[in-house]
Amino acid sequence: MIALGIATASVIMFVGTGGTLMPQIARAWFWGGSAPDMLLINAVLLNIALLLFGWRRYRDLHAEVEVRRRAEERARELAERDPLTGCLNRRSGPPAMENLRRSVAETQREIAVMMIDLDNFKQINDLNGHQMGDTVLSTVARRIADVLPDEAILARIGGDEFACALPFDYHAREDVDDIVDLVIRTVSAPIEANRLTVEATVSIGVAQSGRAYEPQQVADAEALIHRADIAMYHAKKRGRNRYYWFEPQMEDELRFRNELEAGIRQGIAADEFVPFYEQQIDLETGKLSGFEMLARWKSPRYGIVSPEIFIPIAEEIDLISELSERLIRQALEDAKDWDPGLTLSVNISPVQLRDPWFAQKLLHLLVESGFPPARLEIEITESCLHENIGAVRSIVSSLKNQGIRISLDDFGTGYSSLSQLRSLPFDRLKIDRSFVAEMAAGGEGRTLVEAIISLGKGLSLPVTAEGIESDEVLGQLKGMGEMKGQGYLYGLPEDASTTRDRLARLGMLKDTSVSVSAEAVQALHPQRRAS
Template sequence: MIWGQSLLKRALEKNEKPADRTIRNAERDMIALGIAAAAIILFVGTGGSLMPQIARAWFWGGEAPDLVLVNAVLLNIALLLFGWRRYRDLHDEVQVRRLAETRARELAERDPLTGCLNRRSGPPAMETLRRSLEGTHREMAVMMIDLDNFKQINDLNGHQMGDTVLTAIAGRIAECLPEEGILARIGGDEFACAVPYDYNMREDVDDLVAIIIRAVSAPVESNRMTVEATVSIGLAQTAADNKQNPVVDAEALIHRADIAMYHAKKRGRNRYYWFEPQMEDELRFRNELEAGIRQGIPAGEFVPYYEQQIDLETGKLSGFEMLARWNSPRYGVVSPEIFIPIAEEIDLIGQLSEGLIRQALEDAKEWDPDLTLSVNISPVQLRDPWFAQKLLHLLVESGFPAARLEIEITESCLHENIGAVRSIVSSLKNQGIRISLDDFGTGYSSLSQLRTLPFDRLKIDRSFVADLTADGEGRSLVEAIISLGKGLSLPVTAEGIETDEALAHLKSMGDLKGQGYLYGKPEDAATTRSRLASLNMLAKPLAELPPDPRQPSEAQRQAG
């Protein structure tokens, strides 16, 4: 790290500002030095002859010295004092200005929280290191280190604890780096490192990354709170193949390492990946999808599809689950597994979901009143304290009965902010909306959460149904979930039924609902309506409804 600081100094000296030269020139002010030098020479010249005369006249009563010479000496002494005082004042002022300039430079080039180099000074220092390694057997590796879910750390523990975590992690990373290493804080929770290594010893960098991950993962304790952070790391190197991977500068290496870091973040926590050219293509495609989502929401390209939900005992259609599809003019029909995570990351999932629910409520108004509509809700939406009010507004706007709507939330929602989830779920329940716990068995729900939260249904994850065999582990798990549902008086729905064998096993386990490709793939609104029309399960027009015996007839109204 010491050599890294010297590299920064060398990089900055090449770009010296005029103000720096002005301060340096002020220290060598020729006017003040000239006045002082002339005063000294004049004093020596005149004082050498005048001072003996003054002494003789003072002590032995000799002839008084020439008054003109005396005035010249006194003037000379004044000039000498003036020149010296001016030089001292100027020197002190230069020192104050230099300290101020040094402090300003530190603030401009150093991150005030962690003491690392910042976005302005880090890349030049890395570029200086890269150039110093040219022509040697050594290369430079650049690491981009990003803390996972740092916003959640801030939200749950406060910004002061967040600052403590950043400072602690920066110190741990700095301790892991070699003496020549460079550390910079590039963004809020992003750090960039540059380290040299021998060309044929890239595994040394892998070992260093493993050490950094272990160091960062250690708990951070402060103010009786403990936080455990994880990181995602991307790496890029200067080792080049002139045909496929030309030499790049530090900024380009940081960009490549950032792409690799994003690749690592998508695959879990405490992971790292080296940059590969195809990653850049993947990121470009991802950015194109993001732009397509932003344009597609107002253009109405996202539409609801409907998957049948069947009563397994009677085989009767009981409702539909709404699933999102993207009818993109460029990519065709896009699966939600592709666009939902991106919409969540760019904070558009609420807008997208509300548009889909609004359309689904309008479609479901034409169905038989006994059919229900199930809607999946993203964990991101449950962070919105106004979500319940927004959903109720959609119900009022459409005139759809709340009792026919079922909201499905996943187990992961219960671990982010259980208090906020409980408040939203209770608000929805009070309006008659039913709540299902989706993908049950894949998360970490506790029995106390199932007992205290007012769920109306459990949905067995499709992975357990796919493993359902006569004597396999999947059968035991499904039976355990169904038994738990019975104990808590919660009805159960099995997802992902695709074979007759799985259906037969589920029928033998009790009164369940089911859905899956065995009953058909999800269909758009028009196809669903045609299916219901063929089953005579569309809502009857008001004119065709039988009269309500509680209301007086037309003849009675006229008579009365």
């Protein structure tokens, strides 16, 4: 404005001085009149210079302001848009959704907020590289945007999380179901880039506005995103590649889960997780042959918690390795004084087998405790064989080389092949308890158990039957050949102190080691004696 004012003033001054000077110059040139005043000439020349300077300065400043305006627009766009996918980001998405909610609040429509999370995106990144991961994200975002209605808002909330809001008629919630189904089908189509092909799936949670859940309170966009996120987590827990509408009880479940997570973290630090021991019996002789270590959580708040509850959570929050190592260390200490003929079996999580240093960590625990490797048996499940067979083979071979025995646990419930059983150096098959339980009901369990036992004989692999809970089942198993067995028929799992007392009565501690008869074992199982 100052530059423009200087230019304008120069124009006015030029008109004033030029109006006097120009006639004098014309008379001097054409009619021989007197020369104009030099002071006046200098004033005009100076005026012309100021005019040129002011106009040029004004034009430069105008260009500078335009560049700055474009830069501010670009900065605003970067602040509101995700540069990879072009979607709104976490900062701008929720306000836009809130504006949409308010705009339809006075009509018969509501908005549905969807939280969309890519399943196993970390694995896609790790296996195919971050460039392919970026391609997957941008492709998924484009596919989602293509199937959403024009009024919908799409935002990238996190690394592999998207949120979108779309209006719908209160009485036509099935329209949202159709769109969500279309999103799932569209996203799951193969993505090809850089001579690679990736198939991505999504888990979706959906929440609606209005007073459907809290009649006295209308949820804003942030609350709807939170509810949709809870429903999305529920979808992941139910198997992924699906969607769920938010229900109030989901929030209660998530709150309880968060409390369990906090309790597990505190419990590990406070040594609240302890090993229990379940007896393993030679079915032919009735003698005690060893124990399987089972984890228990002695929580001051929840009491004795089963591993079926806390193990999956510990795996998800990446604490299973620390928890397992603490339990194994304690179990090795407990078992050092047992009779040298007794074995100790411990279960290993699939998460631990992804750790290339797992074998070294386990060997370190053995050296630290002085426990003989030949008395230790590691149990892995069939599901481990399908995640990374190469890594599993390397770890299993390393453990075998140190004298540790390896059992394939829950055999029959997974998809292991004969080639895997032949290529991996297993020492034992454990029949899943579900097949053993079916034997008592007269179903197909007996046929399956016989087939597994026959397979074990053909591969020279001893067999252990889990879940023996009745004499009827025990009698059937005895007729199928030599094997070990375990189950509640022989008593519930016991803590270290009770187990030690049991072994002391049997004379199966190192300092009182004697042979044990089948009658002595029978004497410790009153429920069997009564039957």
